[in-house]
Amino acid sequence: MSDTANGSSTTKEPETRPDVSGVDGDATDKELEAMKARVKEMEEEAAKLREMQAQVEKEMNLTEEDKEAVDARSVYVGNVDYSATPEELQAHFQSAGTINRVTILCDKWTGHPKGFAYVEFAEPDLVANAMALNESLFHGRQIKVTPKRTNVPGMSRGRGRGRGGYRGGYYGYNPYGFRPRGRGRYRGY
Structure with a gap:
């Protein structure tokens, strides 16, 4: 190309590129x-x-009969020390019989133990043996051992007062002078 804008004529040489098929290609x-x-x-x-x-x-998609069978041969262990391991719990309950699984529940956000566990035995008869360890000492704490209950979907656990409905108290004339127990302000009738 020639540059004619400033009056000089220069030619631009074509660029040379290195051969990429050689060493760089390998x-x-x-x-x-x-x-x-x-x-x-x-x-x-x-x-x-x-x-x-x-x-x-x-494994998780067990039938209802399987879940009930597992719950029938399991116990709930409360007041478990936070530093306890499943192996230590297994050693504590070894006298009751053959253990299939020990589960220490943890908080899903922090990963810290919640303070209770479940112990699954090989036979449902061994639950009675494990109940003998109720109020025994484990890591310096008195543990609570009860048979594991089966959760029934849709059953309320009785927490809270619920919403709506009659809660006692009369907002109209109140001859007894007590404050009603509902939501809202007490207007002092």
């Missing part, structure tokens, strides 16, 4: 192969995780 191919190998490893790991998730879901 390094690029090696990087690409390494990335493909990492992707393959990640896909295999994801497949293993999917298998494990399916197995856990299969």
Whole structure:
């Protein structure tokens, strides 16, 4: 190209680019192969995780009879020390019989133990043996052992007063002079 704007004529030489098919191409191919190998490893790991998730879901989707059977051979353990481990609880309840599982419940946000646990035994008859450990000392605390109850969906636990409905008190003429127990302001009738 010639530059005629300022009166001089110069030609621009074409740019020379390095040959990328040589040494740099081999390094690029090696990087690409390494990335493909990492992707393959990640896909295999994801497949293993999917298998494990399916197995856990299969175990979790027990029928109602299975849940009731598990609850029939389990006990609730209250006032468990926060530093207790499942192995220590298993050792404490080993005298009652064969233990299938020990579950210490934790807060899902903080991960700290809630202070209670469930112990599942191999046989429902062993629950009576475990009840003998009620009010025994574990980590310096007196634990509470009761048979595990089965939760019934839709059953209220009796917490709170609820909303709406008659709560006592009469907002009109009040000859007794007590304050009504509902929402809203007491107007002093």
